[in-house]
Amino acid sequence: MSPINKVIINKETTISPIWIMRQAGRYLPEFREIRKENTDFIKLCLNQDLSSVITLQPLKRFELDAAIIFSDILMLPYGLGQKVEFERNFGPKLGELNINEIIKTDEIDFVEKIYNVYKAIKKVSSDPILNNKNTIGFVGAPWTLLVYMINQQSPKKKLKENFFKDNFLINRILLIIEKFLKIHIKQQIESGANIIQIFDSWAGLLDEKDLPNYIYTPTLNLVNYVKSLNVPVICFPRDIKNYKEFCDIVKPDVISIDYNVNPKNIIKNIKIPVQGGLDPKILLTDKETLKKETIKYLEIFKDHPYIFNLGHGVLPETNPEMVKCLVQTVKEYK
Ligand code: CP3
Numbered sequence: 125m126s127p128i129n130k131v132i133i134n135k136e137t138t139i140s141p142i143w144i145m146r147q148a149g150r151y152l153p154e155f156r157e158i159r160k161e162n163t164d165f166i167k168l169c170l171n172q173d174l175s176s177v178i179t180l181q182p183l184k185r186f187e188l189d190a191a192i193i194f195s196d197i198l199m200l201p202y203g204l205g206q207k208v209e210f211e212r213n214f215g216p217k218l219g220e221l222n223i224n225e226i227i228k229t230d231e232i233d234f235v236e237k238i239y240n241v242y243k244a245i246k247k248v249s250s251d252p253i254l255n256n257k258n259t260i261g262f263v264g265a266p267w268t269l270l271v272y273m274i275n276q277q278s279p280k281k282k283l284k285e286n287f288f289k290d291n292f293l294i295n296r297i298l299l300i301i302e303k304f305l306k307i308h309i310k311q312q313i314e315s316g317a318n319i320i321q322i323f324d325s326w327a328g329l330l331d332e333k334d335l336p337n338y339i340y341t342p343t344l345n346l347v348n349y350v351k352s353l354n355v356p357v358i359c360f361p362r363d364i365k366n367y368k369e370f371c372d373i374v375k376p377d378v379i380s381i382d383y384n385v386n387p388k389n390i391i392k393n394i395k396i397p398v399q400g401g402l403d404p405k406i407l408l409t410d411k412e413t414l415k416k417e418t419i420k421y422l423e424i425f426k427d428h429p430y431i432f433n434l435g436h437g438v439l440p441e442t443n444p445e446m447v448k449c450l451v452q453t454v455k456e457y458k
Pocket of ligand 1: 195
């Protein structure tokens with residue numbers, strides 16, 4: 125059994141496997157080399173040869189326990205026919221959302237449009253470097269995708285004015301997102317993904333009263349769907365105020381925590397396996413600080429099933445030597 129499965133399924137506490145959000149990305153010179161020649165990010169994700177190479181780049185350097193497929197949560201709106209572009213130093217830019225166009229998309233159109241993502245998963249998951257390691261497939265949570273599709277760009281700290289204006293439209297879009305997320309999840313699993321992570325990067329934007337409608341209900345539906353396919357599911361509701369309530373209602377197999385939460389409160393209140401937490405900015409300091417902060421998390425979670433990860437994606441300005449030091453510290457911890 126893979127180390128990550130031992131933690132998730134057997135609830136082992138004697139090991140802390142490690143993978144890193146955004147482990148395949150701009151902090152690696154070998155990624156930047158490929159990216160330089162491939163200016164269209166979506167096209168790069170849909171180039172199965174290059175996206176498989178990129179997915180495996182961090183595993184060639186570091187003793188990581190999983191590969192996360194090089195793709196993006198915004199492949200979903202792209203597959204539905206909404207325009208998605210990535211602008212340098214700006215982030216994603218989406219075209220106007222046209223519900224009348226989107227409802228014309230059927231399952232076959234959608235799968236065809238992003239089929240190469242699944243081919244890349246097939247390729248990666250059968251690579252010998254992943255022997256006894258996991259291949260992580262992922263999706264954006266319905267709420268976070270809704271935010272991008274309506275807001276047309278990262279909301280930073282603010283949603284478009286009148287975001288909630290047309291409630292009927294919002295609920296229709298949520299249902300469409302959910303339907304196609306299930307298709308996307310199933311295809312990833314059939315291609316070899318053996319864990320699914322649901323990224324809810326903008327969960328923290330909502331008021332408590334809106335959590336049931338926009339987060340709990342749609343995420344619970346997805347979690348139940350992944351479970352019905354016999355694959356573990358990790359949820360990352362970034363910046364949510366009440367992780368315990370989220371776990372009690374949504375019941376993921378693993379909860380991934382952000383760096384704003386106090387891990388000591390998590391350990392007190394949450395019984396399911398935990399992932400992540402360490403602030404990615406710690407990787408921008410020095411090795412001594414990094415080791416100290418890493419060991420802090422390992423100590424807190426030493427009697428709890430725990431998968432080491434960061435509290436958000438690794439920052440582009442990170443020195444790969446610091447990632448190496450992090451992985452070594454986790455591997456050497458007894
Ligand atoms: O290594 C991995 O984690 C796998 C690949 C992956 C990417 N995006 C590649 C990527 C994953 C899991 C994602 C998820 C994703 N994408 C999220 C959820 C996680 C999070 O960060 O909160 C979100 C919100 C997105 C949307 C997105 N994609 C944004 C906001 C950006 C621009 C920000 C940035 O870092 O530049 C992207 C682009 C993106 N996705 C890059 C990568 C490697 C950078 C592309 C580049 O310019 O080279």
